[in-house]
Amino acid sequence: MNTNPTSPNPFRRLVRPLMALGGLTALLVVGLLLTLMLWLNGSATQPVALARATSTPVSTATSTTPAAQPKPAYWHPPGDSQLPAGEAGRQVSYGRELVAHTAKYLGPAGSVRHLSNGMNCQNCHLDAGTKVLGNNYSAVFSTYPKYRERSGTKETIVKRIRDCFERSLNGRSPDSSSREMRAMVAYMKWLGTGVPKGDKPNGAGLEKLAYLDRAASPDKGKLVYTTKCQSCHGAKGEGITVAGDAQYTYPPLWGPHSYNDGAGLFRLSNFAGYVKNNMPFGASYESPMLTDAEAWDVAAFINSMPRPHRDQRHDWPKPAAKPVDFPFAPYADSFSEKQHKYGPYPPIADAKKKATKA
Numbered sequence: 001m002n003t004n005p006t007s008p009n010p011f012r013r014l015v016r017p018l019m020a021l022g023g024l025t026a027l028l029v030v031g032l033l034l035t036l037m038l039w040l041n042g043s044a045t046q047p048v049a050l051a052r053a054t055s056t057p058v059s060t061a062t063s064t065t066p067a068a069q070p071k072p073a074y075w076h077p078p079g080d081s082q083l084p085a086g087e088a089g090r091q092v093s094y095g096r097e098l099v100a101h102t103a104k105y106l107g108p109a110g111s112v113r114h115l116s117n118g119m120n121c122q123n124c125h126l127d128a129g130t131k132v133l134g135n136n137y138s139a140v141f142s143t144y145p146k147y148r149e150r151s152g153t154k155e156t157i158v159k160r161i162r163d164c165f166e167r168s169l170n171g172r173s174p175d176s177s178s179r180e181m182r183a184m185v186a187y188m189k190w191l192g193t194g195v196p197k198g199d200k201p202n203g204a205g206l207e208k209l210a211y212l213d214r215a216a217s218p219d220k221g222k223l224v225y226t227t228k229c230q231s232c233h234g235a236k237g238e239g240i241t242v243a244g245d246a247q248y249t250y251p252p253l254w255g256p257h258s259y260n261d262g263a264g265l266f267r268l269s270n271f272a273g274y275v276k277n278n279m280p281f282g283a284s285y286e287s288p289m290l291t292d293a294e295a296w297d298v299a300a301f302i303n304s305m306p307r308p309h310r311d312q313r314h315d316w317p318k319p320a321a322k323p324v325d326f327p328f329a330p331y332a333d334s335f336s337e338k339q340h341k342y343g344p345y346p347p348i349a350d351a352k353k354k355a356t357k358a
């Protein structure tokens with residue numbers, strides 16, 4: 001075999017032009033890739049431009065090609081640079097602090113008063129009520145006061161906050177004139193910056209999952225719980241606290257220190273919608289970790305376990321206005337409490353539709 005580089009063999013003679021060609025191809029490919037990247041970059045910024053264009057007249061070059069939008073433009077909370085100056089800004093910040101670390105101020109070991117059960121608003125209203133589809137407060141200031149069927153009255157923001165203290169935090173609410181209540185309302189008003197009156201931004205509150213065509217199953221849900229939830233929330237759903245900390249590291253899901261049976265999460269649709277986009281912790285609407293069926297089943301399991309009871313005789317003055325998954329009689333239809341609690345919901349929803357048409 002000739003290994004002298006100065007005297008090329010026939011094989012090399014063949015390879016050299018090929019290598020030259022390869023170099024050219026590589027250059028071409030790199031060029032193409034660059035063009036593609038620039039182009040992709042351009043179209044990726046389009047949704048943002050269009051989202052802005054909903055509030056300002058269309059005038060940019062990109063908006064002349066209104067391509068179909070694959071994703072809705074979700075709500076963004078205002079940034080800290082938009083905090084008002086002085087006392088007003090400090091009040092908003094205190095409101096945010098109370099939402100994020102409620103127990104530290106108002107829980108069983110709270111520094112201000114002892115009113116609530118040790119949970120934080122943020123346990124359910126993630127990132128202090130700013131997470132897309134994480135039960136955020138983006139639509140609070142724009143839609144309250146509003147009529148709500150549960151009370152049969154027009155409710156203010158204060159009344160709505162009071163409800164979460166009495167139900168989700170299974171305790172008592174600070175007075176409407178207290179520094180704490182005023183700060184939380186100020187915080188919600190600030191979060192609503194730029195949301196027009198009456199509007200509900202995309203990604204507000206919780207997702208409404210499609211109904212299963214079967215009843216949600218506590219047995220199947222128990223399996224989901226032990227494999228995907230128990231490591232943080234505990235074998236008895238009791239949560240985890242660190243000694244000396246006034247707040248839970250992992251909040252309780254059932255038992256005496258959890259939300260009561262008058263709370264929003266006690267309805268399976270709310271629970272399933274909450275966990276679908278937010279649990280196990282770290283999940284989001286962009287990267288959910290549960291299927292819809294797992295979310296419904298784990299909701300059924302957790303809400304079949306014991307928890308504090310609330311007298312709800314005065315809720316829902318019109319039984320026909322109860323949501324399909326409201327688990328306590330009396331009802332305007334003939335479905336059982338059990339079916340209202342666990343489903344299957346489609347027959348109940350159909351009956352409700354017919355009744356409202358009649």
Ligand code: HEC
Pocket residue numbers: 099102119120121122123124125135136137139140157160161164165168169184205259263264265270
């Ligand atoms: C155990 C979970 C949980 C906790 C803790 C909790 N909430 Fe809620 N909250 C909910 C759920 C679920 C809803 C939606 C219920 C529904 O629509 O039926 C809700 C709704 C609300 C709303 C109305 C939102 C809207 O867009 O209409 C406000 C305001 C609110 N909560 C404030 C608070 C405050 C303030 C705290 C703390 C003092 C708190 N919540 C603690 C679960 C919770």
Ligand code: HEC
Pocket residue numbers: 120122123124126127224225228229230231232233249250251252253259265274275279280281290298
């Ligand atoms: C890695 C730990 C972790 C895992 C696993 C996890 N959670 Fe959570 N969960 C949390 C934390 C932390 C919070 C409170 C979030 C906050 O305050 O920001 C929370 C809050 C909740 C809440 C609202 C507050 C309450 O106590 O009612 C529910 C409901 C919930 N989780 C259900 C689940 C379910 C169902 C699963 C399993 C599918 C699960 N979680 C898995 C950490 C976890």
